[in-house]
Amino acid sequence: MRKSLGLTLFITIMAALSMAQSTVEGVVKSAAGAPVSAAQVSLTHAGATTPAQKTVADAEGRFHFAVVEGGQYVVRTEASGFFVSEYQFVLRPREPVSLAIELAPKATVQESIDVRVESQTIDPDKTGSSQTFTRQQLDRLPDPLVENTSSLVANLMPGASQSHDNFINVRGNEFSLHEFVNGVSFLENTQPQFSPGVSPQIFEDVDLMTGGFTAEYGNRFGGVLDITTRSGRNMQGHGSVNFRGATQDNYDLNADYGGASGKLGYYIFADGFTSGRFLDPPDAIELHDFGSGLRGTTQLDWVSGKDSFKLLLMGSGANFQQPNLPEDQDVGRDPDRHLRQQTAILTWGHSFSPSTVLSSSIYQRLGSDRILPTSDPDTPVSIGSRSTLTVGGKTDLVHLWHGHVIKAGIDLTRLRELESFFIDGRGDAEIFSLDASGVFSFSGGLKGGQAGLYLQDHFSPFKNLTVDAGVRYDHFDLVDTHVQASPRIGVAYHIARTKTVVHGGYNRLFSPPPIEYSLLASFIGNNAADPDQRVGNVRAYTQNYFEVGVQQELHPQVGLEVDAYTHSGHNSFENHEIGISRLFLPINFHTARSSGADVVLNVRNLERLGVSARVQYTVARTYFYGPVSGGFTGDEPLDPGERIQPAFDQTHTGTANLFYRSRWRSSWIGTALRYGSGTIVEHGPRLDQHLTADLAAGFNLWKVESHRLDLELDATNLTDNRYKISKESEEIPIQFAPSRTLGGSLKFHF
Numbered sequence: 001m002r003k004s005l006g007l008t009l010f011i012t013i014m015a016a017l018s019m020a021q022s023t024v025e026g027v028v029k030s031a032a033g034a035p036v037s038a039a040q041v042s043l044t045h046a047g048a049t050t051p052a053q054k055t056v057a058d059a060e061g062r063f064h065f066a067v068v069e070g071g072q073y074v075v076r077t078e079a080s081g082f083f084v085s086e087y088q089f090v091l092r093p094r095e096p097v098s099l100a101i102e103l104a105p106k107a108t109v110q111e112s113i114d115v116r117v118e119s120q121t122i123d124p125d126k127t128g129s130s131q132t133f134t135r136q137q138l139d140r141l142p143d144p145l146v147e148n149t150s151s152l153v154a155n156l157m158p159g160a161s162q163s164h165d166n167f168i169n170v171r172g173n174e175f176s177l178h179e180f181v182n183g184v185s186f187l188e189n190t191q192p193q194f195s196p197g198v199s200p201q202i203f204e205d206v207d208l209m210t211g212g213f214t215a216e217y218g219n220r221f222g223g224v225l226d227i228t229t230r231s232g233r234n235m236q237g238h239g240s241v242n243f244r245g246a247t248q249d250n251y252d253l254n255a256d257y258g259g260a261s262g263k264l265g266y267y268i269f270a271d272g273f274t275s276g277r278f279l280d281p282p283d284a285i286e287l288h289d290f291g292s293g294l295r296g297t298t299q300l301d302w303v304s305g306k307d308s309f310k311l312l313l314m315g316s317g318a319n320f321q322q323p324n325l326p327e328d329q330d331v332g333r334d335p336d337r338h339l340r341q342q343t344a345i346l347t348w349g350h351s352f353s354p355s356t357v358l359s360s361s362i363y364q365r366l367g368s369d370r371i372l373p374t375s376d377p378d379t380p381v382s383i384g385s386r387s388t389l390t391v392g393g394k395t396d397l398v399h400l401w402h403g404h405v406i407k408a409g410i411d412l413t414r415l416r417e418l419e420s421f422f423i424d425g426r427g428d429a430e431i432f433s434l435d436a437s438g439v440f441s442f443s444g445g446l447k448g449g450q451a452g453l454y455l456q457d458h459f460s461p462f463k464n465l466t467v468d469a470g471v472r473y474d475h476f477d478l479v480d481t482h483v484q485a486s487p488r489i490g491v492a493y494h495i496a497r498t499k500t501v502v503h504g505g506y507n508r509l510f511s512p513p514p515i516e517y518s519l520l521a522s523f524i525g526n527n528a529a530d531p532d533q534r535v536g537n538v539r540a541y542t543q544n545y546f547e548v549g550v551q552q553e554l555h556p557q558v559g560l561e562v563d564a565y566t567h568s569g570h571n572s573f574e575n576h577e578i579g580i581s582r583l584f585l586p587i588n589f590h591t592a593r594s595s596g597a598d599v600v601l602n603v604r605n606l607e608r609l610g611v612s613a614r615v616q617y618t619v620a621r622t623y624f625y626g627p628v629s630g631g632f633t634g635d636e637p638l639d640p641g642e643r644i645q646p647a648f649d650q651t652h653t654g655t656a657n658l659f660y661r662s663r664w665r666s667s668w669i670g671t672a673l674r675y676g677s678g679t680i681v682e683h684g685p686r687l688d689q690h691l692t693a694d695l696a697a698g699f700n701l702w703k704v705e706s707h708r709l710d711l712e713l714d715a716t717n718l719t720d721n722r723y724k725i726s727k728e729s730e731e732i733p734i735q736f737a738p739s740r741t742l743g744g745s746l747k748f749h750f
Helices: 002-015 135-139 149-156 326-330 518-527
Strands: 022-030 040-045 053-056 062-068 071-078 084-091 097-103 114-117 129-134 177-181 203-211 223-229 238-246 250-261 264-275 291-304 307-321 336-353 356-372 381-401 404-424 439-459 465-477 481-495 500-511 541-555 558-577 584-606 611-630 652-661 668-676 690-704 707-716 741-749
Touching: 022 040, 022 071, 022 381, 040 062, 053 062, 071 097, 071 135, 071 203, 084 097, 129 135, 129 558, 135 203, 149 177, 149 203, 149 223, 149 652, 149 668, 203 541, 203 558, 238 707, 250 741, 404 518, 439 518, 465 500, 500 558, 518 584, 518 611, 558 611
Parallel strands: 022 097, 084 114, 177 223
Antiparallel strands: 022 062, 040 053, 040 071, 071 084, 129 203, 203 223, 238 250, 238 741, 250 264, 264 291, 291 307, 307 336, 336 356, 356 381, 381 404, 404 439, 439 465, 465 481, 481 500, 500 541, 541 558, 558 584, 584 611, 611 652, 652 668, 668 690, 690 707, 707 741
């Protein structure tokens, strides 16, 4: 299989390169319902002065825009004898949009006026659960909320809760934050690497998805960040420089710039940061917990006629200390860790016609993780390194046919994983189960890959009903070979009279094992000293996922969304740390069941009051059932059918954001609240519930034309509530939440 996969991958890469994008179609009609032919329709990105695309409606009033990236747009329609119409809307990544534009006739000779229609509070075509944020919305959030992807998700994705070691749990899954960048996804999960990840500052828009994954999203579970990166074409020679400083040695300096030269658009972003609290510490006081990092992004895009090209380059690195307990600090324990990652995505799109678009991509990612040992003579020693290479190609074909948006695609990936570890418990036999002396070493490498095929359709069988139906086939081969066909269907019905959308769906999901430390976990699963702990290789997680929900417009600027879900599957994932090494190995439980409900109240900017708000609440419960079916079992294997609650499980979680904005110097003030009912302790009670509050304010110091200087002041965790986050097992100490920070930033826009 591996030889044929490599050959097929080579042929695909040589045949086509590019990305999956959205399509916008619609019809222009008069108030009487008659089609308006020859109407001039233009599509302009928010913030840009020149249209991205222009077209003319046909004899039936229909128009198409192909190869459109996600973001906030304005459709402007002009026709003789009618007033000009402007419609503003947010285009989700990879979401086909159908618009019905109604033009008002000029009854008498008078000056032309613009008829402006704002975007809808609810999305009548959305068959799953997701929250979309544009560049304009992200720019209005305080710096701590958009510092990294983990902060963004923890505050804005319903049901996302933070657990130990900076991990995020979403809907019963701890390995959950998978990034879908410009139509390309990678199997690496940046969380277990403690990577700073992709900076939200390079997002043009992001869709935080928690359910209703169509076939093109591949082997996903928990949550997906569907990201469209920024293009210099929309920045028109502008940029920014931002410096932020706060207590606990938190400093950040970043800058970006974008513009266009002829047909070439260019965008550059660079960021450097430090933190005196890089990881969750095992004590209320941070000891040996300093980290620093760099991130950089460059994007070039070129459009000519029916073709578009894009090159995205991203790189990041972080050096950080692994935090201590007071007794470790006293003896001088000083282990460090170095992370590196670089990504390249080359894309090309071609429009054969207004109704047929080919998109393809070639992509590559190289990541490494080095664990440097402590220099003290007493505490356990961990030495290790891990390196992952991903090379892949993806092709999608989109065809519009009689109201159907049919999409077919193939995604082929080649993987190489190298791992090497040495652990010495220095007499502590309990730190590792393979050797009574507490000494263990492992070194190995493996090559494999993945092939995925999918076919899906987005259509409306009758008025107000939208259907997303599809199927995908996945073949994954690394430690083991896993194969599955996955049907997926979602429906949404729009009740126009009450401004309500009801949706529901079923997904069959297939999730390959996390590739981080899969070799080590599988080695332990086959070679543990105790025969009862030899449970075999880490396995793929297969689920049946059901979801229902409702969107309700309460006011033109206020929307309510309620989603309920339940999913069950085999070989569910959790991570397990080896001693105090901060090495997290994936393990499988035989069965898992999770269910819950999310409630989201979104108050967009109420101009008269200057108020915007967002409130999210989730109730959920997750159970894992024994036995452990793959990887590292730990010291106490589960009996068949024995039920436990995973360490990340919280029954109740919630977030709330409230902002007030004034026209005076563009001043604003806002707060962010986070609540959790407490995670579980192995063989013990739940940890105490917790509530934290952040406060932020800002205003414009100076402004001249397109240049301005803004000041922002931030306070996180105002009450300094250093609550206990989680305890994974008896040998791993409870970790503590961040302490209070006070700081601010200066932002120069030019």
